[in-house]
Amino acid sequence: MKMVKSLVLAGLLAFSPALGMTQTAFAQDNATAAAPAAEAPAPVAAAPAESAAAPAAATAAPAEKVAAPPRMKPTEGIGMPMPGEWTIQKQFTDTGRQALWMHNYLLMPIITFTSIFVLILLAWTMFRYRRAANPTPSKTSHNTLIEVIWTVLPVLILLVIAVPSIGLLADQYKPAPKDALTVKVTGYQWYWGYEYPDQGIPEFVSNLQTEEKAKENGEPYLLSPDNRLVLPAGKPIKLIITGADVIHSFAVPSLWVKMDAVPGRLNEKSFTIDKPGVYYGQCSELCGARHGFMPIAIEALPPAQFEQWVLSQGGNPKGKAATPATTAAAAPAAAPAKI
Numbered sequence: 001m002k003m004v005k006s007l008v009l010a011g012l013l014a015f016s017p018a019l020g021m022t023q024t025a026f027a028q029d030n031a032t033a034a035a036p037a038a039e040a041p042a043p044v045a046a047a048p049a050e051s052a053a054a055p056a057a058a059t060a061a062p063a064e065k066v067a068a069p070p071r072m073k074p075t076e077g078i079g080m081p082m083p084g085e086w087t088i089q090k091q092f093t094d095t096g097r098q099a100l101w102m103h104n105y106l107l108m109p110i111i112t113f114t115s116i117f118v119l120i121l122l123a124w125t126m127f128r129y130r131r132a133a134n135p136t137p138s139k140t141s142h143n144t145l146i147e148v149i150w151t152v153l154p155v156l157i158l159l160v161i162a163v164p165s166i167g168l169l170a171d172q173y174k175p176a177p178k179d180a181l182t183v184k185v186t187g188y189q190w191y192w193g194y195e196y197p198d199q200g201i202p203e204f205v206s207n208l209q210t211e212e213k214a215k216e217n218g219e220p221y222l223l224s225p226d227n228r229l230v231l232p233a234g235k236p237i238k239l240i241i242t243g244a245d246v247i248h249s250f251a252v253p254s255l256w257v258k259m260d261a262v263p264g265r266l267n268e269k270s271f272t273i274d275k276p277g278v279y280y281g282q283c284s285e286l287c288g289a290r291h292g293f294m295p296i297a298i299e300a301l302p303p304a305q306f307e308q309w310v311l312s313q314g315g316n317p318k319g320k321a322a323t324p325a326t327t328a329a330a331a332p333a334a335a336p337a338k339i
């Protein structure tokens with residue numbers, strides 16, 4: 001009897017790979033077989049983790065070789081406000097320049113002229129037609145010519161403003177071209193998260209730098225975060241902007257960018273930065289206690305250096321090659337070591 005049992009056992013073991021089910025059933029009966037059986041699920045469970053980690057490891061491999069380009073020093077007065085400044089910052093995008101031109105050479109002259117003209121009219125009327133100088137006022141109530149002028153002139157002024165204004169508005173909302181670099185920007189209470197889905201760079205967070213660190217780096221304290229949003233200069237960029245908790249607003253004045261970050265909604269902003277540099281901004285929608293402490297810094301690099309940065313973050317500069325699993329698996333706290 002014992003021999004028969006041994007033979008059956010030997011047979012089962014010999015055919016075990018083919019008889020998986022039988023072996024499992026057998027394992028339940030046999031205490032000694034239970035140990036390997038218990039171990040068996042381990043590699044199975046580990047497999048998805050391994051496969052998820054594989055692209056990360058594959059893309060991360062060059063990370064050890066490629067160093068991130070050195071942190072760019074900001075230029076005084078470029079991409080940041082300066083003490084005593086009272087007008088719009090110098091612009092570094094097409095729409096920005098267009099808007100600045102419109103503000104400086106169209107709106108401001110019209111506003112200034114209209115205000116001064118009305119002020120002079122008012123002052124003249126008050127002085128010339130005061131009771132002492134003009135005891136018997138005119139009874140005139142209509143004057144066709146004047147009425148036509150003060151109707152037509154404002155209409156013409158409004159038309160002069162409306163035409164370039166509508167063009168500018170359309171330009172500001174122009175969809176990004178197909179080859180634009182996409183970055184997902186998420187506003188959190190109270191920091192920003194940046195993710196490069198096409199390059200396979202998972203979200204990293206950007207938090208206010210300490211005052212000492214900012215001083216050490218020669219950066220404006222309340223405007224400078226630890227991790228910057230690194231972008232290529234001269235290439236179209238598409239930001240997909242959203243909020244994780246409350247409404248924030250992603251604003252960089254010198255790039256003419258201001259877009260609300262609304263939870264449950266994806267807002268889009270596209271632009272091309274003229275030249276390399278550091279451009280500062282801030283959250284511009286009151287979002288809670290530390291609203292004033294979630295700065296934005298865009299570091300625009302020459303394309304070659306940007307590719308180097310992407311490689312240094314374990315991403316693929318050519319884009320589209322990374323699997324979504326890589327980005328999905330990464331925790332938001334996985335910040336790159338670029339401080």
Ligand SMILES: [Cu+2]
Nearest residue numbers: 248249283287
């Ligand atoms: Cu905010």
